[in-house]
Amino acid sequence: MEKENITIDPRSSFTPSSSADIPVPPDGLVQRSTRIKRIQTTAMLLLFFAAVINYLDRSSLSVANLTIREELGLSATEIGALLSVFSLAYGIAQLPCGPLLDRKGPRLMLGLGMFFWSLFQAMSGMVHNFTQFVLVRIGMGIGEAPMNPCGVKVINDWFNIKERGRPMGFFNAASTIGVAVSPPILAAMMLVMGWRGMFITIGVLGIFLAIGWYMLYRNREHVELTAVEQAYLNAGSVNARRDPLS
Numbered sequence: 001m002e003k004e005n006i007t008i009d010p011r012s013s014f015t016p017s018s019s020a021d022i023p024v025p026p027d028g029l030v031q032r033s034t035r036i037k038r039i040q041t042t043a044m045l046l047l048f049f050a051a052v053i054n055y056l057d058r059s060s061l062s063v064a065n066l067t068i069r070e071e072l073g074l075s076a077t078e079i080g081a082l083l084s085v086f087s088l089a090y091g092i093a094q095l096p097c098g099p100l101l102d103r104k105g106p107r108l109m110l111g112l113g114m115f116f117w118s119l120f121q122a123m124s125g126m127v128h129n130f131t132q133f134v135l136v137r138i139g140m141g142i143g144e145a146p147m148n149p150c151g152v153k154v155i156n157d158w159f160n161i162k163e164r165g166r167p168m169g170f171f172n173a174a175s176t177i178g179v180a181v182s183p184p185i186l187a188a189m190m191l192v193m194g195w196r197g198m199f200i201t202i203g204v205l206g207i208f209l210a211i212g213w214y215m216l217y218r219n220r221e222h223v224e225l226t227a228v229e230q231a232y233l234n235a236g237s238v239n240a241r242r243d244p245l246s
Contacts, residue, residue: 032232039223040158044167046213047151048174050114053206054147055178056186057121057140058086060202063186064195071195078130082137089141097149105219106157110150114210117143122203125196157220161236 061068065079101109120139127133155167189198225233 031228033229043154051174052178056182056202059182067195086137086141089138090145093142093145097146101149106150106153107217107219109146111210111214113143113146118203118206122200125199
């Protein structure tokens with residue numbers, strides 16, 4: 001197990017019931033259990049693939065826009081409107097995401113969000129006119145809104161203050177990687193299956209990932225943690241952070 005020394009407030013006692021915020025063992029030794037490592041690894045891998053799928057979805061219209069314009073008879077202005085309604089729906093939907101995330105947790109919020117944005121992504125491959133496209137783009141925007149708040153919540157829940165930098169960088173890197181790999185991947189998919197097949201395939205992959213997330217991830221409050229595991233996760237906050245971590 002990985003160990004690190006934490007300076008403990010002498011006024012604190014190691015009684016989980018007396019302080020739900022900071023149960024810290026009296027000897028100041030904090031351990032990261034094998035189970036916590038497994039939870040962290042699983043959560044970060046799922047978040048990584050969710051972020052990549054997320055940006056494949058976002059980039060699909062831009063990559064396929066010329067083909068879509070030709071087939072559906074859309075103007076450049078209408079393509080721009082499709083991009084705009086997505087961003088507008090995404091931004092507005094993020095406003096209630098915070099309170100809902102606090103109440104429902106990332107397991108449900110990201111699971112449902114990923115399922116619905118992927119469903120609307122797949123439906124994008126079945127549209128036949130501008131109005132239908134607007135509706136599915138709005139649905140995608142709403143579905144994608146929980147992605148970043150949930151990612152941050154997961155990292156805050158399963159990594160203590162000292163160790164959040166690396167997973168946060170990993171999560172942010174996934175978005176950049178998604179942007180970088182999207183054009184060649186999407187272009188290759190279009191050549192093989194057309195733009196409709198591309199949209200549907202990415203949507204189906206996202207639905208499977210959403211199911212996997214919901215099956216494998218558990219919110220922190222629903223996991224029965226040992227006292228040592230709670231001490232590791234809370235290390236560095238409030239009483240345990242009275243003296244800086246070394």
